Amino acid sequence: MIRNRVLVTALVTTALAAPGLARAADYHHVHITSASPLQAVDWYTRHMGCEPVTDRNDAANCYGVEVLFVPQITTGTSQGTGIDHIGFSVSDLPAKMTELENVGVRGSGVRLQRNDDGSTWRDVPGLFKIAFVFDPWGTRIEMVEDPETLGFHHVHLSAADPDATLAWYRDVMGGTPDSLKGRLDGLRFGDVWFLVSQNAEGLPGSTIERAIDHIAFTLDDLDSAAADFRRQDVRFEQEPSIPEGGRTSAKRAFLVGPDNVRVAVVETGFAGIESDIGSTILTADALGNYDTPDTPWGEPDLQGIWTSSSAVGIPFERPENVDASEVTADEAIARHEGRLLGGIWGYEREWRDTTLEYGSAVSTQAAMIIDPPDGRLPSRITEESTQALAGDERTESPTAATARSPSPSPYGVPAGPEDLSTWVRCITRGLIPTPGGYNNGLQIVQGPGFVAITREMVHETRIVPTTPQPALGEKVTAYLGSSRGHWDGDTLIVETTNFNGGASFRGSSENLALTERYTRVGPATLEYKFTLDDPTVWTQPWTAMFRWDLDESQYELVEYSCHEGNYGMTNILSGARATDAGTTGR
Template structure:
């Protein structure tokens, strides 16, 4: 049988092949919005298992070998199959992988739901999220900070006397901004406009609408739970500076004068490098910074109706009243 060759088809195949090769050789380009700024929009996840601070077992070592990483991933997989979810949150997962003697269970008294409900964590070669100082450790607190903690008034009465005696987290009012806890509702939605950027975090639905039009911060006398955020573009990085925290909103024991600088830089289609710097000379001897790789997620942000459905608070207070009544009958 005579074979027929179609020149057009051959040409088309060659053109497509050459185009594919050319596309593969082109450097990645940052996607941009209509106003020319990098497009950061979408839902981004922080499910890293890299510890906040470098564990003592990794002292002087900023990266794992391929063999160490494979071993730790295997161990993390075993823990996921057998541990309750609470013990896999934040740094608790890597503490167990390393058999850290300082590991303490998340909720040893009442237990927790199982890991079926918990997202898988991502391990990479880094040994700490903290990138400055180079030790990978948060700087020690100052003597002024120690004195401040020692002088805090001791609460009178019990923590179950009233809902107001519980923390903002217990009451599902706020987890704080920025949220650095990985693996638990650690999803962020970013929406951009010409003069504002909105950052919405799933955990306790904390949201910020951040002006990027050059307006100054609020007067120093105005203090807010999530501080006062102002944004600007520095090259292809969105820089958000937050000041004016209230005493209840300050992070990790910092004063309300802490200054937090966040940098969002899209480095790939699927990744934003999220850098956060904390500066409070009344708490730490020097500023310190961390970097979290945020991964693009195709999932939606879900309503976090924790405060509205906080049955645990009712149970805590009701249980305390039962205990008090029982004590009077002894």
């Protein structure tokens, strides 16, 4: 699994020693999870004013505080845990929030937490201006305007007993009691504030494997400090040791802190863990020959719940500046995360498939198209077919209404439901299940002579016969056509014709002949190839490929319920009628 951590190293010291320690601990880091160190460094550089650390691709320096990113799984946001959020201070908060609002959610992953009146910030009398945002990986960040401390500003804890929590960090770690602006009692570790609020529900949830996994402090001699901790009855989650993959010989230990907060203590010189990015990707040479097991009736067994989330980010066509068939590990992870950030729109993080790192072995494929060899779509027959569809299946296409209406809406002004896409009408998402930011599940169930393939998006199930069946007449058509399957060794080949043209893929027409190949190339990997042959659209057939990961331990296909919640259909049509009335004066 991908594991990722953010290290924040405060380059400060504390004058007051903790009662049980020879000297006070310095605040060292906060561990924030992310699926891509490269994307995380870029995000905190662009939006939090940090700078990349020289000769590192996993660290940023935030006003003297080092933020280090390495891979780690995450199971949710920081809210609801013992570490509710971290804080950054800027010199002009209204201007900063305007900047972030203009950037928006799409493309950057900046999500603003708005106030009840819709504003993005508020002024707290006697304190300072405050606002809240979320990073793309679920970390809640408080933005404040405190000119006395710019940059990384504070760690805000959530506690069942705030006084007891502050006392623990004071007595065990040596924090200096202080009052922020005379309004908020807390502790200071150098320039970093530790603040705490009452948790309304009592004991907060554990921070382990959440967006903020733990906070950490540094000491010169961890073994001596460990003896002091034991005298104070502090419990160890992990005894002092040199961590595997550590960049230096400095030791690290984990303590059980108050309020289910994981607390790390590291020796001076600790510089984080070398992450093995290569183990988090899926390359072509990582898959060898695999002997697919058989079903009880003797057919290759492809059954299970599969997810294509690891293929998110693979461009459909090979970029013009890429010559190789595969990209590097760093490039693969960066584009995977970049595609997710560019496609989350207003969805909460928990609704995205990467929250639990489904299919975390990110693919290094340069492009989905593998034939023609240049990874590019072949030429189109006519100009009309060239303009028919620019996006892939996971991008809703314009409809005929666009051509007859000057409306800025991607659908124009629809006269009726027929002018809207099959997506909006909850009819189908099409036959080829290319991956996106969510709902990437596929379930395969087999019986003698049949294979049932259920797609999570819209919950369509295709029942494909694998024994000879008579072909349908050419006048019998459907959105998903008519499929017939057969086995070629361990590969299921599905041939589909008789399309009605209503669910086009990349501009295909009703004349499309689609050939799909499902091959299990590993115990948990399913290779999916599809060939489109439409002589009325392209000058030659072309083939694309991506892979699915078996994930029956945590992935579940639940009811899609598209029609039940389809307020979009009603609102689009009622809005169109209102536009008609305004245009015609009715």
